[in-house]
Amino acid sequence: MTRILTRAGLILLAALIGAYILLPILIILPMSVSESAFLTFPPQGFTWQWFEELKLDPTWLEAATASLRVAALSAILSVVLGTLAALALVRGRFPFRGPVLMVLLAPLIVPYVIIGLAVYIAFLEIGLTETTLGFVLVHTCLGVPYVMINVCAGLVAVDRRLEMASMNLGAGPVSTFFRITLPAILPNMLAGALFAFITSWDEVVVAIFMSGPTLTTLPVKMWAGIRVQIDPTLAAISSLALLVIVGCFLIIGLGRLVQRLLARRSVSSDSTGV
């Protein structure tokens, strides 16, 4: 009896916390289809009008594609650099390991506004503000720690004997990494990439410093928009931005499901062996 009560209590608590986290985000969805010309809650009526209006203003699409491009590129770059950093930290032997780790983790600790200001001053000199390259460089810096933390955790769990077995069977260090180590840490790399993508996708502080008429990311344009227009177009664009993130998680979730189903099939279809 007490066990059932404890369980019910825990479920209730989890539901409350879930609602606390999700509700403010979910409120945006009904607001984006409200007929009211202002951002109001509760919504009145139903219309796709605000989504239609997004189509009329090409700057929204430009900002969204810029954001997607920056987020995707910096996620890819973060995975490569973060994985290499994790390999060095977990497997390598070199002096100043502690300080190196601190520097790599610094973007998580240093306030974004300081990073933004510093990068703005530096990039202004060399003409990298308002460029995709500039954005990608900064956002990669912010994404690397997430990849590194994830991949470090994965690497520590990899059985060194697997790599030794691979070498013993004639595979060199590079071949062993791609055939044995990489498959083992791939889930960690993907998780890190997702974090890096999302970090870039909704990063607004540094992006404000970097943005301008030539290149503006979606969060910056939204932030600017809320100050001049208060109609539900913003709610509509927010819904779409949210959709991108939900989509990312869905793709990863589906990937895992497919993987599990395939693994199960390989068992049941086993009959003749070699």
Add this chain to the structure above:
Amino acid sequence: MPKNPNLQEPRTGASIEVDRIRKVYGPATILNDVSLDIRAGEFLTLLGASGSGKSTLLNIVAGFIKSDGGDVRVDGHSITSVPAHKRGLGMVFQHYALFPHMSVYDNVAYGLRRHGFPKSEIPGMVAEALEMVEMGHLGKRRPAELSGGQQQRVALARAVVFRPRVLLMDEPLGALDKMLREQLQLEIRRLHKDMGITFVFVTHDQEEALTMSDRIALLERGDIVQLGTPEELYDAPSCRYAAEFIGISNIFAGKREGDLFTDPSNQAVHKVAGGAADGTVLMVRPERLRVAAGQTTPATHENALPAVVSDCVYLGSDRTVHVRTASGDELVARTEVPRADDGIRPGVAVTLTWNVEDGRVLPEEARR
């Protein structure tokens, strides 16, 4: 033809010379200038307690650990500077180390592909290797779907499929239960006979070492204390440590003068023959001791020692009698179970006797 010359015909066992190999971790000496000649085609076991350096030595031969001095030669060619993936030695790892994301087939084919065997030959060679360990029907499985014994067989197949001239095994049976272990011990011996290559086997289990090996190298804290056949190690241990590590032994400490061994704690003088002239330890194996109730006078070729039975353990085929001498030494005798009751039970005073040649005088430390 594979690139590595070690994997080309003729496929006979290779000899391995371990020459003054040294390994130090900080202040600890793991291997103290160990030298060992492993003959082509033999089954050699590196036996020792944990921390004896046996696994370190195997890993140095395999190329996973760099030695701090000395040389390893395979068939006379130094491999010290050859990286692990170019040594062409087969290896079975502790806990098997099968690749979890590959099928059994791909695990076994891995070495063939990396060593550059022709594509057309691979399926046949994999099938043959799996057949050899009776795993031919499970090629499509993942390692996680196999039992411990099956994983061990796959690991064996994977290690020998590319026909190495040496197979290294690092405690391969450690994780299996007793029945399965004994079965696989026999299978590994059969594999050794069939393939004719050199096996180097690492274990801490002295019974396993006695069962399987042509020769055993017993290691203690970085030194080989004895190298010999199982019979030599059991019957003529080189020192007290060897006597105590292999089998069960009754040990008397004392001093030898000519053919007499003075045992101060039991106030006894035992006759001895052979063994170390300046030895300080007299060893008698339990199965060499005879136990009789009451007082008996020893024959001229026998030694005798009075004791009191503390415990009798019935083992089916025979029994062990645990006794305590007047000075408190605990000894154990292993005898056949008598047809009629011989009156030996806890608390009974008995006389232990043994033939003079069954007592062996040993030095405390092995000569190095």
